[in-house]
Amino acid sequence: MSKPVLNIGLIGYQFMGKAHSNAYRQANRFFDLPADIRMHTICGRNEGAVKKAAETFGWDNYETDWRKVIANPEIDVIDISTPGNLHAEIAIAAAKAGKAVWCEKPIGNTLAEAKAMMDAVLEAKVAHAVFHNYRKAPAVALAKKMIMEGKLGTIYHFRAVYLQDWIADPNFPLVWRLQKEVAGSGTHGDINAHIIDLGRHLVGEFDEVCGLLHTFIKQRPLAGEIDANLGAKASTQMGDVTVDDAAMFLAKFKNGALGTFEATRFAVGRKNKNSFEINGSKGSVVFNLEKMNELEYYNNDDPGDLQGFRLIQATDGSHPYAGHYWPAGHIIGYEHTFVNLVADAVTNMVEGKPISPDMVDGYENQRVLDAVERSHDSRTWVKL
């Protein structure tokens, strides 16, 4: 008996488009899902580029008008992987058309957009998901499982950084991610959003925050031609950087834990250090995306002279997701967090269960982002 087929329409074909395409291609190869994924249509404004993306990534069709993708009755899921300024309009239209909405983060460029999007999918009762993919790294999922089982006890501290350096060079050009009208914010929405999601997922809801956003380099060469990933060629004209280069804040969680968060694109030498440490009364865990197959764990119940941080390789069949791939010690990579997320989303959608993380998570995340921005403006603590 054959499985139902889930037809995907993907809007966006650059970095995230590539990662999502790979996830749709691979999920059925490693997971025994309740549906077969069909890579139906990929959509982008530049016909030549999107045609090439369709061929390269393996989509059956391509399209330049996202409205036509939504209008296509064959398509079940609209995946939104565009720059942030297009999210809200597409998501709301897709929801109204009864399509499932799976969206990149942050879901909107403003809190109002995010709320409208969340309201739209809730009202339409469509399946919805947000691509906070790092929840799906086996080591992070293991940390979540341990916390749920009480292995860390009462949580005292969440200490997270997301450190990159790809714009530390003042001559790096003014790409779309550095323009507020397109990207919404800089590090804050791009990478702080990820560690905020991990904080919400692993520790709980925020109570209040106090922080700052900062731009070190205020003018940059205008970008020339854009390439498929993050790169762009510089020109000689200068333009204003209208987003933050770094964003950091202190937080109190509702359960009494304290948090520190720092995101920057100026940590020279740090390529993608999305790292957190959680200290609880019974133990601690440490994660670093650059070594994403590993979770450090300190068990306070170990005998006194044998205590130490363990380096767990979360690659064993006993670890979340890992058993679907390779034998213990054979690592997976960044792209697999998307495969895992898609596998979960397909399963839950078909089975009529809520997807985690979903657009409510997207909205709640954005409430924290927004509170930090207001704290920056008011120079004081802001309650969630």
Added chain:
Amino acid sequence: MSKPVLNIGLIGYQFMGKAHSNAYRQANRFFDLPADIRMHTICGRNEGAVKKAAETFGWDNYETDWRKVIANPEIDVIDISTPGNLHAEIAIAAAKAGKAVWCEKPIGNTLAEAKAMMDAVLEAKVAHAVFHNYRKAPAVALAKKMIMEGKLGTIYHFRAVYLQDWIADPNFPLVWRLQKEVAGSGTHGDINAHIIDLGRHLVGEFDEVCGLLHTFIKQRPLAGEIDANLGAKASTQMGDVTVDDAAMFLAKFKNGALGTFEATRFAVGRKNKNSFEINGSKGSVVFNLEKMNELEYYNNDDPGDLQGFRLIQATDGSHPYAGHYWPAGHIIGYEHTFVNLVADAVTNMVEGKPISPDMVDGYENQRVLDAVERSHDSRTWVKL
């Protein structure tokens, strides 16, 4: 203008079958190759299992008789991923039929088999490759490039281990990998072969070796049902382990470097530590497969007070292979070594160039394996 299509026939569908299938599925998605790969036919003796493998891994056809795959005129490449006792017959038949032969390592269960296989592909003038996939990890390829450029100077030491622990439990059953008539040898051919290949690739040819093979647990429960990866259920009857649990040797390379090699499945806690350190007059490098995106590098020309081992994340566009995947700091995994190998093999085959590593490498590797075995028997040094 469309690209030529390369039709693959894969013999074997278990652990290596899964890894090779993934490589064929993914290579065109990340590399702009001179041919499109078609996953034509997968072959295995158990019809139910191979049918399921075909569906799961994405093969167009399946077959239970490898001779039919070789006989199929549509098929260009025969990929041999079976247990070692079947390699020689299939490879020689495939070569005689004019098919390209791409083979798992060690290519034969004996040196004589390996020689016959090498002779067959050379005589038939078909494209040939061997799956010493770890050459294709970006960090290893970077080490190779650095050595070629003279960055390490004269090489003094190669120090390699391949440590696993999956049979350290005496109750782990007698799977095929522990039976000499199927597997040929234990750790020696399975994992020592890998570090021998890295030694040959990075340092050069061996001059003489002296070593030992050892079996710690001489009887084990007979295996029951076999699963798709390494696992197997134990029964209550016992059988003889006829392969080595550990194999280690000292080596002199022809260029004067010294080597130490140790492979074991009894290094409790080590899941897949395929690790080497190379010390040269100008610098050193260190690699560990469990952290395969990283290469440690010590540059003896750095200023005296600023010298130290650098942790290079080989995930940047400037590193071999890495630019085909994700931005810097977004790691890849075990499976990508096969994707890279297939991308190289397809490219070179289409362009009529030798593939690296090829069956000559497979044979030379086996000469070292054989010399170590003779050293074990004779308790003395053996010249290559």
Added chain:
Amino acid sequence: MSKPVLNIGLIGYQFMGKAHSNAYRQANRFFDLPADIRMHTICGRNEGAVKKAAETFGWDNYETDWRKVIANPEIDVIDISTPGNLHAEIAIAAAKAGKAVWCEKPIGNTLAEAKAMMDAVLEAKVAHAVFHNYRKAPAVALAKKMIMEGKLGTIYHFRAVYLQDWIADPNFPLVWRLQKEVAGSGTHGDINAHIIDLGRHLVGEFDEVCGLLHTFIKQRPLAGEIDANLGAKASTQMGDVTVDDAAMFLAKFKNGALGTFEATRFAVGRKNKNSFEINGSKGSVVFNLEKMNELEYYNNDDPGDLQGFRLIQATDGSHPYAGHYWPAGHIIGYEHTFVNLVADAVTNMVEGKPISPDMVDGYENQRVLDAVERSHDSRTWVKL
């Protein structure tokens, strides 16, 4: 020709007393100093305990009244290693008596005390020092040298934590370090003070701060008998914890760098993680006291494909202080930071040069501590 002799009077004989005694005993053995240090008198209120300390640590005399030590004309230097509530009175009296004043940190329990102490030593024109000993770890001194030479370029980020866990158990008793009237503050003055000093030393003066102090466990068993280090036996009666268990803040430095600081005694598994990372336009450095012989360094000028954090072992003759001890690779420990500080202090005092760090550093440090406390109270940013 014999060297002049510097006679030391040490007030306090517990943890810091032991560390300072060792420094005085060892400094002349490893450094060719312009004076010989004489361990003249150690002072404490408990005669039995101080007598034993004198014998164990190697002091020529002991005393129970610190005023007598100050009054002794033979003594040149008064070293104050008592709990914080006694610092000011002793320091001011010592300065007035014309003695050099070398004091543990934080120098006073309040900013007013700190100012009075600084004023006293400046007015009396005596040699003064403060035991911010971590400046004297070879790896930290190397970082300082690199920054002075411009090797890190413009500094963007200082990211520091000081993590311990020795009171994470709610049954740990109410020792003097948890009582505001004795200790002044908790983590804030005890360990945040250390990373604040490193921030001032390595990055520069603070511009403004915003932070919080927090007490997780508000009541603890009263302490029974006190032992020589940190320990104390618990009783069944409870008392109020009147200091902070954790203290954290964001900072802007006057030179435009951003800082994050977190100190806690509730980071289960972290014994003494005094760690910082500095990101500059040309490179980054990372230090962790638990691995205090190492400095990680990323040089942004390394060739693109060979960049990575180097693990410098700061144990070579080319590194600050290290050449006085053992050959490269033979590490030193915590206690040597005090030996180095004493060696520097003796040298500069004899040569009539300012000591670094001195009581002005102690006061400036305390201004930052005070500003963070006021920020906590006012829930807003506070200017220095």
Added chain:
Amino acid sequence: MSKPVLNIGLIGYQFMGKAHSNAYRQANRFFDLPADIRMHTICGRNEGAVKKAAETFGWDNYETDWRKVIANPEIDVIDISTPGNLHAEIAIAAAKAGKAVWCEKPIGNTLAEAKAMMDAVLEAKVAHAVFHNYRKAPAVALAKKMIMEGKLGTIYHFRAVYLQDWIADPNFPLVWRLQKEVAGSGTHGDINAHIIDLGRHLVGEFDEVCGLLHTFIKQRPLAGEIDANLGAKASTQMGDVTVDDAAMFLAKFKNGALGTFEATRFAVGRKNKNSFEINGSKGSVVFNLEKMNELEYYNNDDPGDLQGFRLIQATDGSHPYAGHYWPAGHIIGYEHTFVNLVADAVTNMVEGKPISPDMVDGYENQRVLDAVERSHDSRTWVKL
């Protein structure tokens, strides 16, 4: 009631002389020993140098003729820290004079010398010790304790390296350590001896060995002036290197464990990597002298999904030796291994118990060194 006094006479004042002097100076300061150590006399042939050493290190007297030190009735212990060619004569004379003999390793330059020395101390029934100081690192002592308690189960593998690079530069001069007639051997006796001792101490006696010794650089500039540590200034004349630059061997232990040993001074970037890994049926441990306060430990009995190598900081009061120094997380250094050894030796000598390690250990160690040399010559395995 005052303690008895143990008077030490130290022969040798260079690197080891400095380390031993420090140990005698510090042992009573950190340990409550049954005797007070008096640094009575230091001895060396160069009067100016030994006089300065006496002053710097804190000895009461100096002497240029070791026979006079032995003849001095006040002296209880003769500590031999000279180059190896002088050990035997001094040790035998000291034993005959009824002095305790504490000797640097390897005890003799030949096996015959070692035997004569062992026989002399056994016959004279004097207290004897050998400075295999690395047994006394807290992390190594913890490993020993764990093995004794059965925490590692049956030991399968001992894997040790001792890697240095201080003569990798071909222009490094021909110091005494590179001359067979003075040093006896190169890496083999100097550093292989250390890992052999750790193997004997932790795993057990050797059964057979097979190995090689190798000299990469066969001629070097003659040394000029010698400095107090390892350094020496080069001249323009060349001389023959008569010792090994590297020494490596495979081993079988009597209890069935397998071992690999490699010592070299050509591992560029490795300053003092004395490192071992032990794999047993129940767990594994890893040690590296460069991070000597840490022991990695893998417990095979941990729950399956929470297994990993723990980084134990062996700095806690519950760890061997560590409680005598500083609170948890405050590390000690290389020199403390000597302090611990002296503390143990004094205690056991006074209490009339055997010292560990003693001259029998020194001799047994040398039997292994000798067997490896004979294996090198015969190109085959040699039984112990």
